[in-house]
Amino acid sequence: MHPISLSPRRLPLAEAAFWLLLASGYFLLPEHLTLLSQILIMGLFAVSLDMALGYAGILTVGHAAFFGMGAYAAGLWAKHAWAEPFSGLLLALLVCAALGYLLSYLVVRGADLTRLMITIGVCMLLSELANRLVHITGGTDGLQGIAMAPVFGLFEFDLYGKTGFVYTFAMVLLVFCVARRILRSPFGLALRGIHDSSKRMQAIGSPVAARLRMAYCFSAAIAGLAGALMAQSTQFVGIESLGINRSAEILIILVLGGAGRLYGGLLGAIVYMVVHDWFADLNPEYWMFWIGCFLIAVVMLGGGGLMGLLARLVKVEKAR
């Protein structure tokens, strides 16, 4: 089979087509706008995990800590302080960036196993905290009664999720472009280098630990923003948004799409969420069985998920 070749100049066109296709969901699937928004948000969350795991190679199974933190930050801000949505996003971004930067000192040191444990531990700690502080977070009932003010004071969040979709789409596109810029900058290249061989990068004078800390901090900030978007668009924060199950889920989404590839998270989120939606009526145990089989198959067959498949079908010619 001959792969279709694509000249690098056409690549932005393909990207634009991808986003236009997503945007066209507004007209083509008006009954499913809420699902579409959630797909976009999970896609952004997966991209943030990709930054830490796929690019920087930090093995983390606790990324929901930041997602949930962002969601609670935005939810509480809207409930008690100011219902204007953009300020909530900014707050979640700052809170999670700060938390991520502090935690990066814990996470970046130590071997893979220690990293794994620290990230799981922090995630469990936060979800236990959210569970205990019932008077602030609502405990297992979740944070309810978030009423968002209209976007720019003009567009109300409606029942059909129209405003929610446009708002989410715009924010996800914006943040994705920033993430893309970061990952394609020299900083992103350094991360790739560290992933391939951290010793070599150290030898050529790259400040490996500092780079990893920054990557973790950025990744945390984006995950927090995704969480904030989820809180604002559903006007609810459930306790499970912090939990270890959510962390496992996002890991699955990323691997399904293809880790270490810009669009992997988004593609994975689309497929996973749609299939999950189909299976929603089915017994959750069956769903677990199939997702487990799927994971085993992905690992055994290898090949980098959907993006890996796509990369074999479509070859990008080398720029000269």
Next chain:
Amino acid sequence: MGIVLFDGVAYGMLLFLIAVGLSITLGLMNFVNLAHGAFAMAGGYAAAVAMNRYGWSFFPALALSFVVAALVGGLLELLLYRRLYRSHPLDQVLLSIGLVFVSIASFTYFFGPSMQPFTLPPLLTGQVALAGMEVGRYRLFLVVCGVVVLGGLLLLLNKTRFGAMVRAAVDNQRVARGTGIPVQRLFFATFVLGCGLAGLGGALSLGMLGLEPTFPLKYLVLFLIVVCVGGAGTVVGPFVAALVVGVVDVAGKYYLPEAGAFLIYVFMVVTLLLRPHGLIPRKGL
């Protein structure tokens, strides 16, 4: 005070029994095996079914749990694990999470979602006076089991030819292979042994933690904490860590019930902060 300490120790022994196999896979073979709890569950269910459906008594069922878990572990090692020893930890994490999901779903399908019924054998019910305390016989039995397994493993690893080969393979796989040690077969045997011990632990946890299909996920973090805090790849490390975790957890639930599971996680994060490679970092075994 004394009784809290004793219960904590008994709980820790159970954690040690299950986690010591994980310490072997994680530390010796460098395999991030998050599915270890599933082997414990397989052994536990084998024992429960043998007792509840076929009327086996407790001790033969314990032996059965070891055998079944070892068989399942051996089969999966041949089919899946063997191919991933050298791959990225992420792949290993995913494979084992997949196995956990599949096992939870299959056990629910075959045995239902509820907890397995279990009655203690008469020999292990009631209490016995020990050093001025009334301690549960079952807990005492757990402590004895833990000490026996610890002693057995130390003897096996330090005094036998098998142990010497394992230690050599751990210190330097390539050199060990060069001297003609069959590293692959050795790892297979160690993996199977670890799974068998997990199965034994699973059967013993019937009377303490209870066994339901979500077991591998519910207690996963606890096993991982024991191994990581103790130092992966050792036997003494997880033993010490399991005792500390057991005592901290039981004492926390007894004296500070509102803190819940906090204490354990705080304990773990602080320990790993101070000693990123565990309490007893690997030096041989």
